[in-house]
Amino acid sequence: MWSLSVVLNPLLFLLLFGYCPSVTIRPKEGWQVYSSAQDADGRCICTVQNMSQSIEVLNLRTQRDFQYIMRMESQIKGLRSKFRQIESDRKTLVNKNFQELKGKMESLQPLIPVLEQYKTDAKLISQFKEEIRNLSGVLMGIQEEMGAYDYEELQQRVLNLENRLRNCMNKLTCGKLMKITGPLTVKTSGTRFGAWMTDPQASPKTNRVWYMDSYTNNKIVKEYKSLADFVAGVESRTYNLPFKWAGTNHVVYNGSLYYNKMQSNIIVRYSFETGRVVTQRALESAGFHNVYPYTWGGFSDIDLMADELGLWAVYATNQNAGNIVISQLNPDTLQILNTWNTEYSKRNAGESFMICGTLYITNSHLTGAKVYYAYSTKTSTYEYTDIPFHNQYFHMSMLDYNARDRTLYGWNNGHQVLFNVTLFHIIKTEDDS
Numbered sequence: 125m126w127s128l129s130v131v132l133n134p135l136l137f138l139l140l141f142g143y144c145p146s147v148t149i150r151p152k153e154g155w156q157v158y159s160s161a162q163d164a165d166g167r168c169i170c171t172v173q174n175m176s177q178s179i180e181v182l183n184l185r186t187q188r189d190f191q192y193i194m195r196m197e198s199q200i201k202g203l204r205s206k207f208r209q210i211e212s213d214r215k216t217l218v219n220k221n222f223q224e225l226k227g228k229m230e231s232l233q234p235l236i237p238v239l240e241q242y243k244t245d246a247k248l249i250s251q252f253k254e255e256i257r258n259l260s261g262v263l264m265g266i267q268e269e270m271g272a273y274d275y276e277e278l279q280q281r282v283l284n285l286e287n288r289l290r291n292c293m294n295k296l297t298c299g300k301l302m303k304i305t306g307p308l309t310v311k312t313s314g315t316r317f318g319a320w321m322t323d324p325q326a327s328p329k330t331n332r333v334w335y336m337d338s339y340t341n342n343k344i345v346k347e348y349k350s351l352a353d354f355v356a357g358v359e360s361r362t363y364n365l366p367f368k369w370a371g372t373n374h375v376v377y378n379g380s381l382y383y384n385k386m387q388s389n390i391i392v393r394y395s396f397e398t399g400r401v402v403t404q405r406a407l408e409s410a411g412f413h414n415v416y417p418y419t420w421g422g423f424s425d426i427d428l429m430a431d432e433l434g435l436w437a438v439y440a441t442n443q444n445a446g447n448i449v450i451s452q453l454n455p456d457t458l459q460i461l462n463t464w465n466t467e468y469s470k471r472n473a474g475e476s477f478m479i480c481g482t483l484y485i486t487n488s489h490l491t492g493a494k495v496y497y498a499y500s501t502k503t504s505t506y507e508y509t510d511i512p513f514h515n516q517y518f519h520m521s522m523l524d525y526n527a528r529d530r531t532l533y534g535w536n537n538g539h540q541v542l543f544n545v546t547l548f549h550i551i552k553t554e555d556d557s
Contacts, residue, residue, distance in 0.1 A: 300549075306543040416441075484498050517541075530544075531545065
């Protein structure tokens, strides 16, 4: 048996939860009904509909239909009785007229069980109105809790905040090293000596890793698409360099590998994209082939590195009595842009790295090493420091800073490790250059 609820509930469902255009929220207009959906981009769409008018129209229609059906009650029952009588003698009727009469009867047939329940179900209208009043209060509470912001406005607020943060970061001066923590052991592979690195100039979506095992008699560079592939040992490409390298102090910068050509003071720039040497240039007066290495030896005379300010070479010369010389290089031509002479002996340095134009030097490659000396190329001054770091595997043969990651990459006795650095920043004023 059908009931009024069967007829009205789908209608109410469509009214309450069907799609409707968004309208301005005015609580005094009546009941507010919300529905939600997602657009093609997965964003939430919230819609609002005023139900007051719809319910009043439904109420008027129900009263009108009730009076109409009551008048039809006796007629339908009479028609039903007449139809049964006529159906008993079909031969007396013209077939066409019979079919028309039968169609009308079939269309009226569903109204009979509705009529039987109509009087009791008529109360549903007032119940619906009361339920929607309650729903209105709940939804208004949700509206107050959510606030008055839609998706576009919230997105704009996020973008504005991001721009403010970027502007704030641009006002930070280049950082000064305060602390080194770690290491994090990424992988254990290769010999005791080697180098591994990423490109600080690469886009954030690119994180290729390059791996160069040993400090001499090798010219094979392995490439991995990501750090995860590096850990898993999944190589993406292998490069066979035209010249063997010396030491472990290579650097990848803006898509090119810079390294010291074996048994020379020549710096080679090798393009990974073209697979060939782009340029090479001798570093005038620089010692090589274990004349001025770091404390561990390994032909580490010339150390190539990069930071926020560009490409650098750290080495020693006879003219500077074997003390460390810092030169900033043009990444394209390898020409020296500027040079600074320090008073720190290259042979007494364990390793070194550049951060924001300042060279930091460790006093040993063994256990107990610390960052002991810092030379600023901005002020051409130095200071002694005391910044310890944990030499977990007792022998550091490579330590380089990556400005994009703000981490130190290390080769620690056959272990590839990462150190986190803490930098001190000063906010620039408008008077600062």
